[in-house]
């Protein structure tokens with residue numbers, strides 16, 4: 328299982344040149360999503376598995392804990408994480424959630440039924456980006472969703 332999960336490729340992106348997807352990508356940067364959903368990293372050179380060394384990867388996550396506010400809190404401390412802290416989930420492959428899972432439930436407890444709902448639940452450190460999304464023109468919000476669906 329460890330070998331499988333370490334070596335399973337990320338799905339290729341779809342529709343990445345479509346104007347709406349490109350416009351959504353711009354929104355993703357401008358609304359501040361990237362302050363936690365860090366687009367890309369280069370892996371270290373000295374990995375035990377050579378195939379994973381010095382690779383440009385696009386996980387859209389900083390892999391860090393963030394206080395996401397009362398709305399998402401479950402009040403349970405788990406390891407380092409307080410009851411309102413969650414780790415930024417990588418967004419690569421998120422556009423294929425329904426294909427892979429047969430459902431499209433998002434966030435740590437699956438409460439969000441759509442990507443819009445997942446964004447609108449962001450509070451705490453994510454409140455500003457959430458408010459920018461909520462206050463954006465419908466066309467910009469739709470484009471952002473199309474971008475997420477292309478990942």
Ligand code: HEC
Pocket residue numbers: 355358359360361362363364392393395399413414415416417421432433434435436442445446449452453456457460471475
């Ligand atoms: C302060 C850091 C932060 C910012 C800024 C942020 N996010 Fe998130 N995001 C998170 C965390 C942490 C979670 C997980 C929350 C949970 O599971 O309850 C999350 C979850 C998500 C999810 C659900 C992923 C899944 O697999 O269930 C989506 C989609 C998402 N964010 C998109 C966005 C978009 C779009 C923006 C910009 C409008 C944004 N986020 C801004 C930290 C952030």
